[in-house]
Amino acid sequence: MARVTVEDCLENVENRFKLVMIST
Numbered sequence: 001m002a003r004v005t006v007e008d009c010l011e012n013v014e015n016r017f018k019l020v021m022i023s024t
Helices: 002-023
Strands: none
Touching: none
16 A cells, blocks of 8 residues: 555656646
8 A cells, every 4th residue: 555655646746747847
């Protein structure tokens, strides 16, 4: 479970970064 959470968090961060880059 912890592993999935970490992966999910990492994916979320990457997605957020991409969204910010696209928004800018």
